[in-house]
Amino acid sequence: MSLAPDPVPRPLDSLVERGESGAPALVLRGHTLSYAGLRERVALLAGWLASRAAPGERVASWAAKGELTCLLPLAAARAGLVHVPINPLLKHSQAAHILSDSDAVLLVATASRLKSLEEGDIPEVCEFFEESEALASAEALAAPLPASTRDPQELAAILYTSGSTGLPKGVMLSHANMWLGAASVAHYLGLAPDDVTLSVLPLSFDYGQSQLLSTWYAGGSVVPLDYLFPRDVAKACARHGVTTLAAVPPLWLQLTETEWSDEATRTMRRLTNSGGALTMDLVRDLRAKFPAARLYPMYGLTEAFRSTYLDPQLVDAHPTSMGTAVPFAEILVVNDKGNVAAPGEEGELVHCGPLVAQGYWQDAERTDERFRPAPAASEYGGMAVWSGDRVRRDGDGLLYFVGRRDAMIKSAGNRISPQEVEDAALATGLVAEAVALGVPDERLGQAVHLIVRPAALAEPNKERFSKALAKELPNFMQPQAIHWRETLPTNPNGKLDRAALARELGA
Known part of the structure; x- marks a missing residue:
């Protein structure tokens, strides 16, 4: 691996030129x-x-x-x-x-x-x-x-991601964003032409796109897989000699509970995680299953493709750390006074540099909220992504996640808008009020809980309501529990008291 990845972005389609002509690039079911x-x-x-x-x-x-x-x-x-x-x-x-x-x-x-x-x-x-x-x-x-x-600055893709309120918003990514993102990931993972990446994450996500593009940047091979059961992933790893596997914590938990043959684990070089922090127990279990693989905890924003990673050599000593900035990224922690936070002080994660997206598609208001001028201390300057995530940096420069400022629900690696769930519930006409919350869950990270008040005084039609939600919301947005209430609490301003409901449910 070179000292630094090439900082000059190119048109995204030139990724196809990176590999040797006869080398496998895409392994499909019927042909390669x-x-x-x-x-x-x-x-x-x-x-x-x-x-x-x-x-x-x-x-x-x-x-x-x-x-x-x-x-x-x-x-x-x-x-x-x-x-x-x-x-x-x-x-x-x-x-x-x-x-x-x-x-x-x-x-x-x-x-x-x-x-x-x-x-x-x-x-x-x-x-x-x-x-x-x-x-x-x-x-x-x-x-x-x-x-x-x-022109590498031209718009190349719009990836839709949920916010804490409203419908999904489209993040605008240029050729340069995606090219440099691929170069960055390929570099710090040490990907090589003989690597085989099993692509299990949806290609509609930035993390899923990264699997594909970073492997092709390195001249390696991608095996796309839509799996039904965790054992399908293990079988595919054995069949294709997979060296690189990316997943989110709930999937890792399922995979550690699955039987893996020696053939399935023997070729594995690296495991990458994003979409939620790894627990110490999960790190231990992954080490046991894949003793030769390097483990890369990562943190990313769709608005900036990738942001941080933790060097595998530091995982055992700092298993809950987000690590440090990826190549082409500058990560600042800004306190509530607008200054760069001192070591140990909590602040907002601000991502600066050429990986920063071009804003939200046709949404100037939300773009202005999230994409703002970089702090004066930034070496890159220009526009930055103000993530809304609260983090702290220790004396050694390692970042740690503290929490989110907004009400976003992160379940099984998916970003879920509470308002989108609530709007779907109200659209059924069967409930008069609805509040969606993320409740800590061992397997999902957070489980969606929905608290509702029926639309009429009559006995609520719970079965009809559940069927209506199943029709309108994808499976990962479906509430794990629906709590029916005759009344919902309000705050002094007369608004629904989400904080009281969150305390009640342990959210």
Whole structure:
């Protein structure tokens, strides 16, 4: 590994040039694409996209992992388009919001997801294709596009992420954000051309995109996997000689409870974690399962791709630390007076540098709240992401997470907006008031609990309410518990007293 990754960003589609032509780049169920094959397929798909959309327009994907979803980030970038990946776990109403909010002109999805959409969910200006139909159309009609010369500062992707209030917001990422993010991760993980990454995280998340792009930056091989059971992950690791595995704490917990063959663990070089802190027990269990693997705790913001990582040599002595800044990132801790916090003093994590995204799509108000000028002490200057997360830095420079300022629920690695859950509950017409809270949970990190007051004095229709939520909210947003109340507490201002409810539930 070089002393520092190359700081010069390039057009995102040039990632396909990083690997040796004959080396495996993408291992699919039925076939494997070499880097030469990856270059051909990206060029072909880019040509098809360019024939259907104008530069700068948004193209969305809503599908499980496969050839199309893996190629689209690079193919759209080559065509000068903006890729909008939709989490395949979302339901029709969330997908409809993303399509409308992004002004998407093209949607490529699986047949089952297209079938789930209701009238009015797809904007009138948006074409839609089933994914196999899109690939067949590209093969039959498209003229391949050569490597692009896009300005690295051009918009390349919009990743939708939940906030503590309202519907998901789109984070705007440039070619440079994603290229430098891939370079940064590949560098500190020490990825190499002979590495094999098992891609188990959704490609709609920044962490999921990072699996893909950082491996290709290093010239390695990606094996996409949509698993049903934890044992599927262990079997895939054995089958493909996986060296790199990324997950979130709830999945790690499941994986440590799964039987692993020697063949499945023998080739593992590194494990990476984000989406929540590892516990000391989990670190111990991962060490026992994967004794030769280096363990990388990480912290990231969709608004900045990656932010911090902990050197594996420090994990045993500092298992709860977030580590230090990744390459191309400057992490400051700013206290409530606006000054850089002293060692041990709590403050807000502020991320500065070229990984900082371009703001929220068509949302100036929320952009102004989160993307603000960097503190005067910043070496990078410019715009910074003010995360809202409370952290502290110890005397050795290591960061530790303290808590969130807002009400965001983080469950099984997913960011969940309480208001989005509450809005879905109220939309059923069966409840008059609703409060969603995150309650500590050993397996999920936080479990969604919903406290509701029925809409009428009559006995609440609990079964009908649960079915309505199941239709409108994806599984990871479903409440683990619904608490029915005749009245909900209010504060002196007459607003629902969330703090009292949180104390009652231990949230």
